[in-house]
Each structure stands twice: as structure tokens, then as C-alpha cells.
Amino acid sequence: MKDNAINVIRRKLGYRNSFNFDPDGIAGGLSLWWNDDLDIQILSSSKNVIDTAIISRNGECSKRITWVYGTPYRVEKDVFWRNLEQLSGDNSLPWLCAGDFNEILWGFEKSGGRETSLYRPQYLMNFMDKTGLIDLGFQGQSFTWRNNRSKEGLVQERLDRGLINCSWQKAWPNSTATHCPAVGSNHCPLVIDSSPVLKKVSKLFKFEAFWASKHESKEIVRKNWHEAIAKRNWQIDKWCLGLKGCRKGLQNWSKEKFPNNNKRIGELMEALSELQMDWEVNYPLIELVKLELAKLWSYEEKFWNQRSRVKWLKDGDSNTTFFHHSTIQRRRDNRICKLKLDSGIWVENEVDIRRTIDGHFHGLFTTGGHREL
Structure with a gap:
């Protein structure tokens, strides 16, 4: 019944192809959907990882994307991260490794709950060092997961992220990752755009x-x-x-x-x-x-x-x-993609963002007093 519902949603959204790794009861599980304009080769799969090679038909270069759901169980972490490191293999293709890693990099990526131990295993940091991957950064709210409890017991963490290698950064230097609003889940959807539309602005003069x-x-x-x-x-x-x-x-x-x-x-x-x-x-x-x-x-x-x-x-x-x-x-x-006004409204248009910044500094450096020095 659940599988049929997923397929109905997939078809309504226009995705004709899919690859699924069934959940264990109501936990875990991975599902990959794609359109007809892509050729997808499944390199390997498990309950935590779907590793793919993607060949675009519109002339864009081939790429490798590894979709990750990191295990939340401590007893499984050593094996999971060891297997993920072994997947790196040939890193010549542009490579994106993205998903829910169930790990944080730094102490400030967590708010609430127990203080992060300095002596905990640095699984994600070690993985990035060994594979040469770079954190893509993010736009939007700081945390991607919350335990949905009251103020005193609220815990928030940045568990979802995108990692890229130098080949990906060279091919798509303007790639962005956005934390979208969480609806119907305690995780924020992670949207990665490899070719965002950026308006060219006049460059400042620099003495070379x-x-x-x-x-x-x-x-x-x-x-x-x-x-x-x-x-x-x-x-x-x-x-x-x-x-x-x-x-x-x-x-x-x-x-x-x-x-x-x-x-x-x-x-x-x-x-x-x-x-x-x-x-x-x-x-x-x-x-x-x-x-x-x-x-x-x-x-x-x-x-x-x-x-x-x-x-x-x-x-x-x-x-x-x-x-x-x-x-x-x-x-x-x-890069500033959007700003929150004092009224609580978000502005995303580049003209509005520029006007907001100009207005802020104009007010900051304007005085109603005498101008005589």
C-alpha cells in the first residue's frame, strides 16, 4: 500500500523512472526518481547509500552523485563510514555526495541537548579529508533537523548537507544548497542547484x-x-x-x-x-x-x-x-540569496536585496544633527 502511494506521487510529479531500497518497517529506506532526459547507472546500493553515474542527454558532462542516508545507530557507524570511504574509488568525475549524514562537523552545528564532546569520533571530517570533498555550504536556516520538542527540550542539528570534489566545483562553480522549510517531517528538504541564474554585476577595481x-x-x-x-x-x-x-x-x-x-x-x-x-x-x-x-x-x-x-x-x-x-x-x-527584513518578511529578488542593504547603511551613516565640523 505504501509502495503504491509512493509510485502515485512519483507519477503525478512527472518522474517516470525510479530505484527503491525498501525500508525496514517504518524506518530508513531510499527512493531515487529521475526524468527521461537522464541516463542513470546504479553503481552500487544498500539501505544507506545509492551510488549513481549520471549521463545527461543535453550535452552536459557526465557526473557522479552519491545519495546518502547515514546510519543513526552508533554500533553501525564504524562499518557504514568505512564502506562509504571505499566507495570513493576513482574520483576523476565531478562528484556530489549529498543527503542526511546523521553527523555534524562542528560544535556550532548543534543547538540544545548535551554539549558536543570534543573526543567524539570525527566520522564526517575524516571522510572528507580522505576523499578530498568540500562542504557546499548552504542558504536558508542554519539547522536541518529538529526533535520537535518544547523550548527546554528542543535540539537542532545540521545533519543534511552536500559535499563536492574539485572537479564538480570547476564544472559548476556557482552550485548552491538550500535548506527549505520543513513540512511533514523533522528534516528540511535539501535542494541543490548546480546552475543557479546569477546576475552579473560590475566588478570593483583591484590593483593586480x-x-x-x-x-x-x-x-x-x-x-x-x-x-x-x-x-x-x-x-x-x-x-x-x-x-x-x-x-x-x-x-x-x-x-x-x-x-x-x-x-x-x-x-x-x-x-x-x-x-x-x-x-x-x-x-x-x-x-x-x-x-x-x-x-x-x-x-x-x-x-x-x-x-x-x-x-x-x-x-x-x-x-x-x-x-x-x-x-x-x-x-x-x-553570496547573499535572501534577506529577512525587520518586519519578518524575506526578500529574495536581487534588486530588493540591494535596496535593503543600501537603506540599512544609509540609515546607519546618516545623522539628523549639524554637519558643521
Whole structure:
């Protein structure tokens, strides 16, 4: 009867295909539903995990998604996490591992009940370290599970999450996980969107660290600064105009000097491949191309190092990929998808969010008193 009801709901929602692992009585059980536009290969399954490979028919790259229901029973945890680690195997595909892990990472992911022990087994942390998975973060409320008790006995935890590897982050850098309102369950639904629609905004000006390696940058700053401040008498005007002049001068110079590092690197790699067909004849050219590539890779490393805000790695460690992924993760964590107003209303539209933030700081820095200093 219960299985028939599930199939009726699945068909009404438009999902034609399914894979089910029956519950033990009224506990546990997993059900996976998907549309006809996907080819799903079940790699392995158990009462706690459905591991799948997904091939999209719309030209998108293949991916691996592991759907998890972590055991809540302490006596089963060692075996469960050991088996989950063994599933990692070949990690070359973009990989998402998501679901109810029945584990928390940090003490602040729990509220109420007993205090989290510092000496408890770190199953989830160890699993992420061994498999190289990254927490996707979340939008929405902080906790995904509640015991639905009164204020004194209320316990809340973040048990549900999405974990991704670097290949997934590279393929879908804007992926988001949202904790939706809990209805009919003590868990919040976890909605993961790999390609959310993001509005492009104008980028803030940044002085690029690799500009300093060129002597011309110093001359451009000096020239534009003196030209700008010569137009005004007031010191504050000189300062603002000087900065504006330097910014425009450096931006124009950078467009000419460093048009597109990635595009240029691709062109040089193709040229290098062709030159190395006849290594002996083209040896001098090959060395020149390699020197140019090393210079461009150095620029890229400094570019992403500057944006990653990672200060504990020194220049020249060749950690461009690490800096890149650190930057993507930081930007995802800092993204504001919705705000709660003082009235209790949530705003999700980007224009409304921007207006709310502008209004807050306008009120914060506006005074009704005298402006005479």
C-alpha cells in the first residue's frame, strides 16, 4: 500500500523512472526518481547509500552523485563510514555526495541537548579529508533537523548537507544548497542547484599584484596622479581625482599588456605542441615559448592568490588550482540569496536585496544633527 502511494506521487510529479531500497518497517529506506532526459547507472546500493553515474542527454558532462542516508545507530557507524570511504574509488568525475549524514562537523552545528564532546569520533571530517570533498555550504536556516520538542527540550542539528570534489566545483562553480522549510517531517528538504541564474554585476577595481612586476605600472601611476591633481586646488578633490586617474590609466594599460592570460596560454600550448613535432630544429623557439608560458602561469598564480585571501602560502609555490578553488568557495559562502527584513518578511529578488542593504547603511551613516565640523 505504501509502495503504491509512493509510485502515485512519483507519477503525478512527472518522474517516470525510479530505484527503491525498501525500508525496514517504518524506518530508513531510499527512493531515487529521475526524468527521461537522464541516463542513470546504479553503481552500487544498500539501505544507506545509492551510488549513481549520471549521463545527461543535453550535452552536459557526465557526473557522479552519491545519495546518502547515514546510519543513526552508533554500533553501525564504524562499518557504514568505512564502506562509504571505499566507495570513493576513482574520483576523476565531478562528484556530489549529498543527503542526511546523521553527523555534524562542528560544535556550532548543534543547538540544545548535551554539549558536543570534543573526543567524539570525527566520522564526517575524516571522510572528507580522505576523499578530498568540500562542504557546499548552504542558504536558508542554519539547522536541518529538529526533535520537535518544547523550548527546554528542543535540539537542532545540521545533519543534511552536500559535499563536492574539485572537479564538480570547476564544472559548476556557482552550485548552491538550500535548506527549505520543513513540512511533514523533522528534516528540511535539501535542494541543490548546480546552475543557479546569477546576475552579473560590475566588478570593483583591484590593483593586480602581478602588475608590480612591470616597471611601466609605476610610471603610469606617477603620470596619471600628477595629471589629475593638477586640475584641482582642494586636497580632497586632488585625492579623488588622482585615484580615479590612476585607476583608468592602469585599466587601459592592463587591457593592452595582459589581454587574456588563459586565451594566450591556450595559444602557446598549441604552438608548443606543434613546435615539438620537430624538437631538434625548433629548439630555440621551444625554449622561448616555455619561458613565456612560465611568465603567464606566474601571473595567473598571483591573480588567484590575491583573490583567495590565503595568506599562509608564499609566492612561487605553484598553487594556482588551490587558490582558484579557495576563491570559488569563498565567493559562494559570501553570496547573499535572501534577506529577512525587520518586519519578518524575506526578500529574495536581487534588486530588493540591494535596496535593503543600501537603506540599512544609509540609515546607519546618516545623522539628523549639524554637519558643521
